[in-house]
Amino acid sequence: xxxxxxxxxxxxxxxxxxxxNFEIPPGLTDLLQEFTVAVLRTRPGNLEEFAAQYxxxxxxxxxxxxxxxxxxx
Numbered sequence: 001x002x003x004x005x006x007x008x009x010x011x012x013x014x015x016x017x018x019x020x021n022f023e024i025p026p027g028l029t030d031l032l033q034e035f036t037v038a039v040l041r042t043r044p045g046n047l048e049e050f051a052a053q054y055x056x057x058x059x060x061x062x063x064x065x066x067x068x069x070x071x072x073x
Contacts, residue, residue: 038054
């Protein structure tokens with residue numbers, strides 16, 4: 001694993017090897033793989049917006065739509 005560090009003026013990047021030992025939560029690999037496939041298939045212009053929508057839809061499918069703080073209706 002490598003850790004990227006920018007110097008104080010943000011013009012140079014140093015690559016330092018870092019030893020990290022993380023336990024990958026169950027389901028994370030599949031989640032990221034499915035997201036990656038969706039990105040490669042749709043090639044969104046705005047990746048951050050696409051990611052937000054993708055994970056919101058996924059969450060709604062799993063947990064139901066988020067309840068709105070808006071009391072109209």
